[in-house]
Amino acid sequence: MEIKGRYKTKQLNELQEFLRGTGGAHFTAQDVLKYFQDKDLSIGKTTVYRRLEELVAEGSIKKYFIEEGSGACFEYIGGETHPMHYHLKCERCGKLFHLDCDEITCFEQHISEHHKFRIDPVRTVFYGICEACGKAEDGRDQQ
Amino acid sequence: MEIKGRYKTKQLNELQEFLRGTGGAHFTAQDVLKYFQDKDLSIGKTTVYRRLEELVAEGSIKKYFIEEGSGACFEYIGGETHPMHYHLKCERCGKLFHLDCDEITCFEQHISEHHKFRIDPVRTVFYGICEACGKAEDGRDQQ
DNA sequence: TTGCGTGCAAAGGTTTTGCATGGCA
């Protein structure tokens, strides 16, 4: 996702490179700041928060509230064109999966008809445990 | 849910009464403080946070992170029969609804069997438009 | 040059911690 009529600053370029590097994994504002520090690049936290907020408004990244101490979580989804699919996000490994499924249409209709709620696929994310992490868990019987 | 080897203080009693009064609806730490103020009861925010944290550890209440400005959301589930339910959050008015629905169990199973993903009801929130906001939109055909 | 972008500093909010006091058993 390119920024529209904005100046192309170093900070913005680096931020976009960071986003591409995430591979869809979630990150926090702190992660961005650390990334810049580690690469000896300079950016102010004000800028990070402002750019992130803009990108959320644009739809290039998503914002979640999962944990406490670490603040808000962001996730890069820019470049995706599929308008109608849901996301499955693994709480363990952080991977993001696409849900291509017809069942969910029925479920959507059920919710719409019986619960009078129109679900928004863009913002809705199913959290849970993916196959790989689920197997790892069963194997070790951890937690 | 009774507290184990703890002293039964006025504050704790009142807090439990508040919890029962919620009827399972979600609330914030601020809501608890306001409740005490409105009833001319005294409690320190320190106590509220500490008790709430304990109750979360006990399993009597659940903690969610849904919105930003208002901090964490809690929800009383002690003694209730509500087994597992999802949350519907309206993107317009911000209201949070409980989804009491059997269909979702089928949907969960489908996702589990066909997509190898175990959905976590605690973290998953369905975003969308609630009935009231939907009607308002249709009526005015706004946006 | 123009005006957006940036970043320091400070403010705003929620949550946590230290420590002395108060209350239950």
Place this chain on the structure above:
DNA sequence: TGCCATGCAAAACCTTTGCACGCAA
């Protein structure tokens, strides 16, 4: 009495805002 619970104050934390300077166009 002993010990936990409480609550004030202050700190820690994330996030936002004000304002002046810097940089892209």
